[in-house]
Amino acid sequence: MFDKVEAFYRPANVREALRLLQSGKGQARVVAGGTDVVVDGDDSVRFLIDITHAGLSYIRRRGTASVIGATTTMAELEASPQIQSLAGGLLCKAAHSCGSMPIRNLATLGGNMANGSPAADMATPLLVLDAAVVMADAKGRRRLPLAEYLGNARSNRYARSLVVEIVIPDPPRGKGCRWSFQKLGRTAVDISLVNVSAGLHLDSRGRVKWVRIALGSVAPAPMRAPGAEQRMTGRILDQALLAEIGAEVAREVSPISDARASAEYRREICSVLTRRALEECSAPAGCSL
Numbered sequence: 117m118f119d120k121v122e123a124f125y126r127p128a129n130v131r132e133a134l135r136l137l138q139s140g141k142g143q144a145r146v147v148a149g150g151t152d153v154v155v156d157g158d159d160s161v162r163f164l165i166d167i168t169h170a171g172l173s174y175i176r177r178r179g180t181a182s183v184i185g186a187t188t189t190m191a192e193l194e195a196s197p198q199i200q201s202l203a204g205g206l207l208c209k210a211a212h213s214c215g216s217m218p219i220r221n222l223a224t225l226g227g228n229m230a231n232g233s234p235a236a237d238m239a240t241p242l243l244v245l246d247a248a249v250v251m252a253d254a255k256g257r258r259r260l261p262l263a264e265y266l267g268n269a270r271s272n273r274y275a276r277s278l279v280v281e282i283v284i285p286d287p288p289r290g291k292g293c294r295w296s297f298q299k300l301g302r303t304a305v306d307i308s309l310v311n312v313s314a315g316l317h318l319d320s321r322g323r324v325k326w327v328r329i330a331l332g333s334v335a336p337a338p339m340r341a342p343g344a345e346q347r348m349t350g351r352i353l354d355q356a357l358l359a360e361i362g363a364e365v366a367r368e369v370s371p372i373s374d375a376r377a378s379a380e381y382r383r384e385i386c387s388v389l390t391r392r393a394l395e396e397c398s399a400p401a402g403c404s405l
Contacts, residue, residue, distance in 0.1 A: 120159050126166045130252050130280055136165045137276055138254060146278060148187045149222035151215070152231040172226070172280055175199060182284045186226025190214045190238075193225065203245060203287045206295040206313065210241045213297070216305045226279040229262070232269030232337070233307075239266060239338035240313035241297055243330035247284045253277040266337045288326070293317040296393035300385055302376065308333045309377045312389040316353075316397035324348045329361075329393070334369035334386045341365045344390070353398050361394065362387035 127133040137144050144163040147153050153161075172185040175196050182202055184193070190211040193199050199207050214220055214228070214237050228238045229249060242262050249265040251258055253276055262282075268274065287295075299311040311332040317325040327348045329341040344364040351357055371382035 120162060121164055122162045124164045124166065126169050129170050130167075130172070130278060133165055133167050133170050134252060134254060134276075134278060136163070137278065140165070142275065146230070148224040148227050149189065149219075151219055151223045152227055152233075167278070178283075180286045182286075184225055184282045184284070186230075186279045186281055187224045188226075190220035190223050190225070190228075191217070194220070202284065203241075203295045203315065206241045206245070206297055206315075207238070209297045210237050210299075210311075210313070213237050213299050213301075213308075213311075219305070225282055229265065229282070230269060230274075230279050232266065234335060234337055235308040235311070235333035236266075236338060237299065237308055237311055237332070240311055240330035240332045241295075242282065242284070243338060243340055244295070244313045244315045244328040245284050245287055246328075247282055249279055250281045250283060251277045252280045259283065263337075263340065269337070287315065288317060290317070292319060292325070294397040296396040298389040298393045298396075300389060307376075310334055310371075310382050310385045310389055312386060312393050314390070314393035314397055316394060318353060318398060322352050322354075322398075324351055324353055327394075329365065329390060331365065331369060331386050331390070334371040334382050336370070339369070341368050341390075343368050353394070358391045358394060362391045365390045 125136050140163045144165055145161045146165045146167055148168050168187050172187040174185040175198055176183045193211040194208050214223055225238055228236050247262045248259050249262055294316055296314045300309050313330045315328040319325050327345050329344050332338040344361045347364055348361055366383045366387045369386055371379040373379045
């Protein structure tokens with residue numbers, strides 16, 4: 117694709133980046149790490165806009181939320197004490213799974229969301245953390261629930277918008293509250309065949325106070341599993357319930373067959389990884405499964 121590129125820009129701020137994006141008339145592509153752009157090989161791209169100098173690399177506290185700039189890399193997430201302490205290090209574990217170290221030094225959180233891949237490794241942990249995306253366009257900034265953004269990321273709806281940051285409200289804490297990220301790929305550094313994130317809070321009797329389950333690479337976009345979550349709430353977590361929930365998530369997903377795996381295999385693996393994630397969440401709380 118790069119033999120068709122006519123110009124490369126490196127704006128110093130978001131306003132300049134948006135101006136360049138608007139003037140590109142659909143032929144401009146925003147890049148940061150560039151790891152997805154190279155793979156896509158889109159020959160229609162004539163202008164590249166590198167936003168790594170636009171002031172979007174940060175991890176901050178803002179009120180009762182953690183805020184991550186769009187160009188923050190996976191390696192920076194892994195190394196951040198703030199992110200290591202968030203939801204038991206859930207985002208750190210997911211970031212560590214995003215390819216080899218050279219890839220993680222380049223790949224950005226905003227790029228992982230903006231690419232809109234159903235298999236995006238950071239999407240499922242962010243979904244169970246109820247994250248939101250802050251978008252910027254010519255009219256200003258707006259905040260969208262992550263699920264809404266991911267459902268439209270590969271459409272033209274956001275073609276002239278820029279992801280500027282991810283906002284994560286403080287997750288529930290306390291005894292009995294645990295988190296898990298599970299991934300299966302063809303190799304340790306490969307893209308997900310399936311990935312699952314879960315959050316779980318058990319009371320002192322092993323009863324589910326609340327649960328969140330998100331699945332990747334098993335639908336057109338990363339998704340929550342509301343049916344499974346509803347079935348679990350208020351019930352004792354045991355092997356029978358785990359088997360029931362495994363079957364429920366397999367019914368909720370709509371995987372495809374491709375060169376990496378069949379739909380049937382993905383459906384079975386999402387059931388296995390969901391049970392595994394819930395077991396990991398429950399074990400530290402003393403629940404005997």
